[in-house]
Amino acid sequence: MPADTKVSHPVFARLYARIASEAERKGAAENRDEMLGGLEGRVIEVGAGTGLNFGHYPHEVTEVVAVEPEPLLRKMADEEAAHSQVSIKVVDGVADALPAEDGSFDAGVPSLVLCSVADQGAALAELFRVVRPGGELRFLEHVRAESRAFARFQRAVDVFHPLIGGGCHTSRDTLAAIEAAGFVVERVRRFRFTPCFVDQAVSPHIVGTARRPTAQEGS
Ligand SMILES: C[S@@+](CC[C@H](N)C(=O)[O-])C[C@H]1O[C@@H](n2cnc3c(N)ncnc32)[C@H](O)[C@@H]1O
Numbered sequence: 001m002p003a004d005t006k007v008s009h010p011v012f013a014r015l016y017a018r019i020a021s022e023a024e025r026k027g028a029a030e031n032r033d034e035m036l037g038g039l040e041g042r043v044i045e046v047g048a049g050t051g052l053n054f055g056h057y058p059h060e061v062t063e064v065v066a067v068e069p070e071p072l073l074r075k076m077a078d079e080e081a082a083h084s085q086v087s088i089k090v091v092d093g094v095a096d097a098l099p100a101e102d103g104s105f106d107a108g109v110p111s112l113v114l115c116s117v118a119d120q121g122a123a124l125a126e127l128f129r130v131v132r133p134g135g136e137l138r139f140l141e142h143v144r145a146e147s148r149a150f151a152r153f154q155r156a157v158d159v160f161h162p163l164i165g166g167g168c169h170t171s172r173d174t175l176a177a178i179e180a181a182g183f184v185v186e187r188v189r190r191f192r193f194t195p196c197f198v199d200q201a202v203s204p205h206i207v208g209t210a211r212r213p214t215a216q217e218g219s
Pocket of ligand 1: 020050068069118
């Protein structure tokens with residue numbers, strides 16, 4: 001039984017649409033370019049939000065299936081997809097029960113979503129299932145800080161943060177979770193980025209690439 005069968009955060013959805021467009025101007029757009037550069041083939045994006053990644057997919061991407069459960073965000077993503085140069089299909093669905101066949105994608109893209117899903121392990125297991133052996137995971141996420149003091153601060157913030165941030169946790173060790181799901185991390189860059197100055201707890205970020213091993217490599 002999926003942990004999230006329905007996701008509805010209308011207030012957060014409106015707020016996110018505003019904060020995110022401000023963040024794009026502050027440098028988030030460059031982070032998205034770094035995440036998606038060189039990608040090709042069929043891609044599944046999980047928790048697509050308003051579709052801020054859509055304009056950053058390279059032409060070599062043949063199709064993007066963009067899964068978004070929140071109705072208002074999905075509507076905005078749909079409108080954004082209509083302007084995209086790459087073929088993008090926006091669909092309803094949740095991360096821990098992806099509407100896709102095993103191994104049917106060349107790449108999976110979680111960006112700023114593994115903080116918000118109810119069951120991070122289940123979401124990553126689904127991405128592992130639908131990405132073909134040898135395929136990629138391209139990720140951009142805010143994560144637990146390496147500094148133990150900062151991570152303690154993030155854990156304290158997480159007492160209330162998910163309640164005001166559409167389920168968003170600040171202290172998740174997402175890189176470890178990606179590896180625990182079976183992906184092999186090939187490249188990761190840690191950096192600080194503060195999209196909203198009052199929300200310092202989300203500033204530690206990672207961007208990178210992981211791969212689902214092939215059968216020969218022991219997946
Ligand atoms: C912070 S927004 C990020 C949106 C977008 N990926 C981006 O990079 O701007 C988090 C997104 O995760 C979605 N989300 C939350 N729970 C989810 C779930 N269980 N499955 C899929 N998406 C989910 C939310 O609806 C929202 O669109």
